[in-house]
Amino acid sequence: MTRARDLSPAERRDWLRLARTDGVGPVTFFGLLARYGTAAAALDALPSHLARSGRGNSAVCSPARADDELAAVEAGGARILCACEPSFPGNLAAITPPPPVITIKGRTALFARPAVAIVGARNASAAGQRLAREMAAGLGSAGWVVVSGLARGIDGAAHRASLPTGTIAALAGGIATVYPPEHQELYEQIAEAGCLVAESPLGTQIHAGDFPRRNRIISGLSAGVVVVEAEVRSGSLITARFAGDQGRDVMAVPGSPLDPRAGGTNALIRDGARLVTSAADVIETLSSLRGLTEPSDPVRPGLPAPPVEPDEEVLRTLAGLLSPTPTTLDELATASGLPWRTVAAAIVELEIRGLAELQAGQKVTGRY
Numbered sequence: 001m002t003r004a005r006d007l008s009p010a011e012r013r014d015w016l017r018l019a020r021t022d023g024v025g026p027v028t029f030f031g032l033l034a035r036y037g038t039a040a041a042a043l044d045a046l047p048s049h050l051a052r053s054g055r056g057n058s059a060v061c062s063p064a065r066a067d068d069e070l071a072a073v074e075a076g077g078a079r080i081l082c083a084c085e086p087s088f089p090g091n092l093a094a095i096t097p098p099p100p101v102i103t104i105k106g107r108t109a110l111f112a113r114p115a116v117a118i119v120g121a122r123n124a125s126a127a128g129q130r131l132a133r134e135m136a137a138g139l140g141s142a143g144w145v146v147v148s149g150l151a152r153g154i155d156g157a158a159h160r161a162s163l164p165t166g167t168i169a170a171l172a173g174g175i176a177t178v179y180p181p182e183h184q185e186l187y188e189q190i191a192e193a194g195c196l197v198a199e200s201p202l203g204t205q206i207h208a209g210d211f212p213r214r215n216r217i218i219s220g221l222s223a224g225v226v227v228v229e230a231e232v233r234s235g236s237l238i239t240a241r242f243a244g245d246q247g248r249d250v251m252a253v254p255g256s257p258l259d260p261r262a263g264g265t266n267a268l269i270r271d272g273a274r275l276v277t278s279a280a281d282v283i284e285t286l287s288s289l290r291g292l293t294e295p296s297d298p299v300r301p302g303l304p305a306p307p308v309e310p311d312e313e314v315l316r317t318l319a320g321l322l323s324p325t326p327t328t329l330d331e332l333a334t335a336s337g338l339p340w341r342t343v344a345a346a347i348v349e350l351e352i353r354g355l356a357e358l359q360a361g362q363k364v365t366g367r368y
Contacts, residue, residue, distance in 0.1 A: 004086040005303060013066045014039035015082045015302075019100040020061040020069070020201060023050060026097040027329065027362050030301055031348035034341040037307040049352065073202050077191075078105035078175045084302040089197075091115065092220040095246045096330045096340065097362060098301065099199045099217065103175040106195035110166050115145040116286060117218045117243075119236045120154025120228035121261045128154060128229040128261065131253060131277075133161040135226065138279025140165025144286075147221045149214055150183055150190075154228045154236075159186060159194075167194040170217040174204040197221070212360065215239040224249035224286050226276060230264030237264050240273070242361070245328060251276040251285055301340075308345040314338065318346045319355050322366030326359045 007015065018039045019029055024046075032042035032049070046060050073080055081088045083098045089111040092098055118136055120128060136146045136158040146162035148155040150169040159167050169190050172179060175198040178187045190196055198204075199213055215238045219225050225243040227250075230236040240250045250273040255262025269275050274285045310318075314336075321327070321335050333343045347364055350356035357365050 004084060004088075006085050006087075007082055011039065012080065012082060013063060013070065014043060016066045016069065016080060016101055017061040017063065018042055018046070020066065021046060022059060025358060025362065026099055027344065027358050027364065028348060028351070029100045030097045030341075031344040031346075033302045034305075034308045034345035035348050037305060039302075041307070049348070069202055073103055073175065076105070076176055076202070078103050078196075078202075080104075082302070087111075089221055091222065092217065093301065095216075095220045096328060097344070098220070100302070101199075102217070103198045103202065104195060105175055106191050107166075107193070108195060110145050110168055110195050111221075113143065113145045113166065114286075115147050115168065115222045116282060117147040117222040117225040117239065118154065118158035118228060119148055119151075119215075119218065119225065119230075119239050121230055121234060121236070122152040122154075123261070124153035124157070124229050125259070125261060128253075128255075129157040132157040132228045135228070135279045135282065136161035136167075137165075139282060140167075142279065142283055144283070147218055149218055149239075150179070150187065152180055152183075156183060156186060159190060163189055163193050168221060169194065169196050170214050170221065171196060171198040172200070172210040172214040173206040174198055174200050174202045176202060177204060177206060179206050211235055212238050212242075216242045216361070219243035219246055219248055222248060224251060224282070226251045226253070226282055227265050227268060227273075228253045229255065229261040230268075231260050232263040232267060234264045237268070240268055245361070249274065249285055251282060253277060305341070308342050310342055310346040310349060314342060314346050315349060315353075315355075318343065319350055319366065322350075322356055322364060324365055326361065326363035326365050328363050332364070 036042040036045050080103050082101050083093050132154045140162040145166040146158050147168045148158045178184050219239050219242040227236050243250050252265040252268040252273040276282050317336050329343050333340045357367050
């Protein structure tokens with residue numbers, strides 16, 4: 001971890017190439033950076049790494065493909081940010097691991113303000129949508145940026161109510177992919193008055209597996225997450241789970257036990273989420289979390305640094321901490337007492353040796 005700085009064009013292309021290579025998710029990306037020191041060095045080592053880990057058919061993203069994406073993003077009025085750069089949202093850079101690169105379009109100044117997410121059911125009730133609007137408007141008037149996922153129902157209501165004061169939409173596809181299609185006008189309004197954020201490459205069409213990645217961005221951008229309505233199997237509960245893993249506060253609005261859309265929120269409250277019914281409740285809950293907003297001199301992952309070469313003792317220690325239960329890198333760093341960069345580099349080596357396996361949600365399990 002080193003102090004933030006802007007990358008050169010060549011460094012930015014290397015970051016994008018590494019991030020866009022099949023089989024390289026955030027854990028592997030930062031593990032490779034830690035192991036080899038720079039994205040350029042990691043790219044040189046990548047074919048051998050992929051072959052040794054059983055992914056020999058994965059093609060490394062070419063310089064031409066990265067250049068094409070950078071040019072197309074710029075032509076569309078957007079830009080790519082890398083996690084080590086000062087313009088990258090501070091809250092998002094602080095999660096473990098952050099997305100290596102994001103594409104943004106709109107007012108990046110919103111990233112410097114405190115933010116809270118409001119999410120919920122796509123088939124939201126009229127009362128739930130009204131509460132989301134009132135909550136978003138009240139939070140916006142108090143200086144908070146409202147983050148959501150551009151979905152139908154609660155998300156759309158929260159975005160519309162906070163357009164005048166500041167809203168950020170995390171997208172499941174690429175920066176130019178509007179989903180649902182009926183939110184085209186809302187998408188354009190947010191691009192003009194707020195900010196759009198996407199982790200997926202430009203032109204990516206949406207698949208079911210993209211929504212958890214989007215939900216991780218929603219919680220990562222925010223100091224806390226408010227769930228207004230959600231069924232027991234709702235994707236909004238995935239956002240709440242990410243928030244808990246990231247050390248963010250989880251809040252939920254209670255509802256009638258006769259309404260399936262209250263099943264998830266009531267379960268969150270039962271399990272320890274803060275009960276909230278108004279913007280004032282949310283502000284009171286978050287008042288102690290202002291330290292999560294971006295610091296004036298943020299510390300970011302992934303700038304050039306000496307390579308980490310984990311020795312056998314480190315590898316044995318971390319292998320012994322792994323189990324069939326998915327574990328985050330933060331948990332492994334805490335349990336081992338090792339620096340995060342060392343843990344990330346070691347996980348890459350353990351994966352190559354067949355002793356570790358990366359899971360959904362950027363977690364790791366042991367192989368036996």
